[in-house]
Amino acid sequence: MSLIDLAAVSFAYGRSRKVLHDIDLRIEAGRNLGIVGESGSGKTTILRLLLGLARPTSGRIAFRGEPLDPRDRLFMRGFRRSVQAVFQDPYSSLDPRQKVADIIAEPLRSLNVDTDIDAAVAEALASVDLPSGAAGRYPHEFSGGQRQRIAIARAIVSQPELVLADEVVSALDLTTRIRIVDLLKSLSERTTLVLVSHDIGFVALLCQDLVILEKGRIVEQGSARNILSAPKHPYTQRLLESTPRLPDFT
Amino acid sequence: MADLLNIENLTIHHARQPLVSGVSLSLAAGERVGLIGESGSGKSLTALAAIGLLPEGMTASGSVLLAGQQVIGAAERDIVGFRGTAVATIFQEPLTALDPLMRIGDQIAEVLRRRARRDGRSVSRADVANEVLALMARVALPDPTRLARAYPHEMSGGQRQRAAIAMALASRPSLLIADEPTTALDVTTQAEVLKLLETLVREENMGLLFISHDLPVVGAAVDRVLVLRAGELVEEGQIAEVFGRPRHPYTQGLVEAARAFDHAIGAAL
Amino acid sequence: MTDATPALSPPSSPRLTPAFVIGATLVGLHVIVGLITLFWAPYDPTAMTGGRLAPPSLAHWAGTDRLGRDLFTEIMVGARIALAVGIGAVAIAATIGVTIGLLAAFASRTVDDVLAATLDILIAFPTLLLAMLIVAASDGASLGTAILAIGIAASSIVARLTRILARRVLAMDYITAARVSGTGWLGIVRIHVLPNIWPTLIVNLALQFGLAVIAEASLSYLGLGAPPPNASWGRLLQEAQATVYTAPFGAVAPGIALVSLVIGLNLFADGLRDVADPTRRRR
Numbered sequence: 001m002s003l004i005d006l007a008a009v010s011f012a013y014g015r016s017r018k019v020l021h022d023i024d025l026r027i028e029a030g031r032n033l034g035i036v037g038e039s040g041s042g043k044t045t046i047l048r049l050l051l052g053l054a055r056p057t058s059g060r061i062a063f064r065g066e067p068l069d070p071r072d073r074l075f076m077r078g079f080r081r082s083v084q085a086v087f088q089d090p091y092s093s094l095d096p097r098q099k100v101a102d103i104i105a106e107p108l109r110s111l112n113v114d115t116d117i118d119a120a121v122a123e124a125l126a127s128v129d130l131p132s133g134a135a136g137r138y139p140h141e142f143s144g145g146q147r148q149r150i151a152i153a154r155a156i157v158s159q160p161e162l163v164l165a166d167e168v169v170s171a172l173d174l175t176t177r178i179r180i181v182d183l184l185k186s187l188s189e190r191t192t193l194v195l196v197s198h199d200i201g202f203v204a205l206l207c208q209d210l211v212i213l214e215k216g217r218i219v220e221q222g223s224a225r226n227i228l229s230a231p232k233h234p235y236t237q238r239l240l241e242s243t244p245r246l247p248d249f250t
Numbered sequence: 251m252a253d254l255l256n257i258e259n260l261t262i263h264h265a266r267q268p269l270v271s272g273v274s275l276s277l278a279a280g281e282r283v284g285l286i287g288e289s290g291s292g293k294s295l296t297a298l299a300a301i302g303l304l305p306e307g308m309t310a311s312g313s314v315l316l317a318g319q320q321v322i323g324a325a326e327r328d329i330v331g332f333r334g335t336a337v338a339t340i341f342q343e344p345l346t347a348l349d350p351l352m353r354i355g356d357q358i359a360e361v362l363r364r365r366a367r368r369d370g371r372s373v374s375r376a377d378v379a380n381e382v383l384a385l386m387a388r389v390a391l392p393d394p395t396r397l398a399r400a401y402p403h404e405m406s407g408g409q410r411q412r413a414a415i416a417m418a419l420a421s422r423p424s425l426l427i428a429d430e431p432t433t434a435l436d437v438t439t440q441a442e443v444l445k446l447l448e449t450l451v452r453e454e455n456m457g458l459l460f461i462s463h464d465l466p467v468v469g470a471a472v473d474r475v476l477v478l479r480a481g482e483l484v485e486e487g488q489i490a491e492v493f494g495r496p497r498h499p500y501t502q503g504l505v506e507a508a509r510a511f512d513h514a515i516g517a518a519l
Numbered sequence: 520m521t522d523a524t525p526a527l528s529p530p531s532s533p534r535l536t537p538a539f540v541i542g543a544t545l546v547g548l549h550v551i552v553g554l555i556t557l558f559w560a561p562y563d564p565t566a567m568t569g570g571r572l573a574p575p576s577l578a579h580w581a582g583t584d585r586l587g588r589d590l591f592t593e594i595m596v597g598a599r600i601a602l603a604v605g606i607g608a609v610a611i612a613a614t615i616g617v618t619i620g621l622l623a624a625f626a627s628r629t630v631d632d633v634l635a636a637t638l639d640i641l642i643a644f645p646t647l648l649l650a651m652l653i654v655a656a657s658d659g660a661s662l663g664t665a666i667l668a669i670g671i672a673a674s675s676i677v678a679r680l681t682r683i684l685a686r687r688v689l690a691m692d693y694i695t696a697a698r699v700s701g702t703g704w705l706g707i708v709r710i711h712v713l714p715n716i717w718p719t720l721i722v723n724l725a726l727q728f729g730l731a732v733i734a735e736a737s738l739s740y741l742g743l744g745a746p747p748p749n750a751s752w753g754r755l756l757q758e759a760q761a762t763v764y765t766a767p768f769g770a771v772a773p774g775i776a777l778v779s780l781v782i783g784l785n786l787f788a789d790g791l792r793d794v795a796d797p798t799r800r801r802r
Contacts, residue, residue: 038436039407051699080701093692097714103693106710107700144289154696173288173463178507198437201511228515242441244466245512246505249494 002065003027003162003192004050004083009059011045019045020216023059029161032193034203034224036239037213043196046213047166050194051085052076081111084155088167090147094139100125100150101135107158124153128183145176149183156187163187164194169202181205200243204228212236252318253278254336254425254457255300259312262295262304262481269308270295270481279424282451282458284468284489286504287478293461296478297427300459301337302329317424334368338418342430344410347417348402354413355398358382361420385416390446408439412446419450425457426450432467444470465508469493477501539790545783549776553599562589564596564750575768582768584758590769593750594776600751601732601780604666608731609724611670612677617720619674620681621708624689635682641675646734647741654743662745669734673727680723684716718792725788729781736777752777 004027012018020042037043048054061068087093128149169177212220219233255277262270270292287293302321314321317336366373386394389412432440451458460471476486485498496502567587575582580591623634650668738744739753752773759769
């Protein structure tokens with residue numbers, strides 16, 4: 001089943017600055033998608049379009065086959081509940097003046113989800129391996145990795161079908177990074193992930209499908225296995241060659 | 251041959267809290283040494299202590315010999331004298347090293363003139379201008395004549411880091427300290443800048459102290475590596491040794507994590 | 520080092536700086552005095568109670584003015600007026616300023632530019648000039664016109680500050696996260712923007728309070744404030760001007776009252792910065 005479809009989507013800032021050209025892409029339930037690109041590739045703009053925070057200059061975006069219309073309140077409520085997000089900077093993505101419990105509960109309250117909020121928050125905290133005592137604390141009492149867990153808890157509390165993650169591990173240390181990858185892996189058993197990142201290694205750990213973006217255009221898309229083992233486009237090849245890795249010493 | 255940098259039993263305190271404890275390292279001309287650590291490991295502080303630029307309120311003890319001169323306890327005005335010739339530093343964000351209101355060419359020229367004054371040479375405008383262009387070509391900045399007239403904000407991140415490297419080279423240092431120099435760059439740009447650094451260090455026979463949290467990047471940039479954790483040295487050795495057969499559990503964890511990402515994209519590409 | 524266990528340290532408690540304690544004490548003293556005058560004062564503030572321009576004595580702690588009224592009583596009543604004007608003006612400034620500032624922060628580029636330019640023009644107007652215009656437009660000088668004039672003058676400053684602070688908050692990722700969570704614009708203002716700009720705003724409002732007290736004294740000094748027999752400190756200073764060489768205490772006493780309240784408010788504002796914002800207590 002396709003969750004979100006982008007058909008011939010373009011986006012421009014103002015009249016002339018076109019940052020996305022003719023994007024066709026499909027997000028299917030149960031298949032994690034990695035959107036890989038460097039700065040200026042337009043990956044952040046795609047993310048904003050997928051979240052309904054911006055509207056395409058031309059082309060169509062559909063959620064479960066229905067056109068995504070930010071003005072349709074009822075439709076958007078269902079969409080917001082089903083599509084959540086985690087952002088790059090674990091410091092600016094949590095309101096410093098709110099307690100963790102309120103941060104996590106925000107989607108439930110704003111979308112009027114009929115549920116036991118305290119129980120849902122406790123369950124979300126448990127899912128991201130944070131102690132229940134975290135609920136009564138403020139974000140500044142936590143480390144970067146813990147904050148990213150709180151952000152993930154907020155994204156899954158409404159039990160969405162799709163979680164979009166924007167460079168979620170870039171700001172973290174390597175050992176923390178690998179734990180967040182493990183957490184995302186266990187989450188992807190119940191929700192579909194879309195990972196937007198410049199780091200093809202991170203994306204490859206979690207995604208079945210890949211989209212490679214260069215300067216606002218999709219240069220290659222398909223199954224991760226095929227792209228990684230036999231990249232066709234020169235840019236994909238260069239990206240893979242440039243990615244540093246530990247030499248094999250054994 | 252005398253070491254460019256010799257740190258012995260360096261300890262850094264802030265408000266009675268030890269931030270770095272008992273770190274020792276030495277670096278000779280032509281040597282490339284990496285400092286690996288996660289946030290809070292003290293890797294950047296160690297580098298700052300090496301050049302006598304610790305932030306206010308921090309105290310260092312132990313011994314730091316930079317080009318044979320003791321840095322710890324020395325007055326700032328004594329360090330200034332030899333720091334310029336001994337060492338140059340490039341940082342993660344080149345924008346902090348570049349003056350936003352000055353053309354790139356002029357900024358490099360300034361360093362060249364300072365070096366000439368220091369050596370007691372007089373240089374003509376034309377000489378300086380030519381050397382600026384030569385340096386910019388050296389760091390592979392495209393179209394040097396045009397870019398020399400550009401301001402930092404008119405350049406891409408990769409170009410800015412190249413410009414910062416050109417400025418570092420302009421002072422003809424014997425030691426180059428690079429603190430996460432490629433972390434803010436795109437992967438493809440990072441590969442180019444790493445290659446550039448390698449070439450320059452080899453051709454100029456400089457020493458390189460490369461600081462990063464990123465194991466594969468360090469592995470590509472240096473021959474010998476020190477692993478720091480919470481201010482303490484946990485392991486050191488040749489790259490092949492430390493990454494191939496890590497002894498300390500912490501290093502093992504790091505290497506394992508890095509390998510996980512590598513395997514995902516196919517280790518043997 | 521493991522990221523899964525938060526360091527459950529006890530929550531830090533507000534740090535009360537000496538500046539804050541001194542400021543709060545000074546302001547508190549004025550508030551208490553002001554409240555007392557509602558029920559009791561040593562003398563009738565308008566009655567002639569002793570010789571003219573009598574020096575301070577046990578019966579008249581601050582002496583008497585040229586009509587023989589007890590100066591200490593007048594200063595006590597003056598505290599009430601100063602505080603009333605401060606509260607009124609700050610309330611007006613906060614209401615108008617925060618509303619306009621938020622609107623500008625959320626508005627489209629063009630509307631924001633127009634509002635920002637208007638605010639800059641308003642800020643360039645001296646409070647006194649504005650007050651004279653308002654007094655001229657109304658029936659005459661009164662406590663109400665003084666409050667209104669000072670409040671409107673301060674509101675442009677508050678609006679500009681609110682706009683800058685709110686813009687900064689709106690650029691944060693947690694606002695995007697709130698939009699993704701389905702939170703509407705009003706909710707974003709209430710849940711995220713106001714709580715985050717409040718610490719800085721409240722400090723500025725406390726400073727505006729001090730400025731309002733000075734402005735009220737200046738207006739009264741010029742005869743544009745509360746008319747007699749209201750014992751404003753500004754009017755006491757103005758009346759003492761003619762006899763400042765023969766009876767200096769007539770100027771010194773209200774001067775001390777005015778300065779102590781303004782200094783108190785400024786120290787209070789400074790201390791408030793640390794108390795109001797828990798995130799500043801991190802290190």
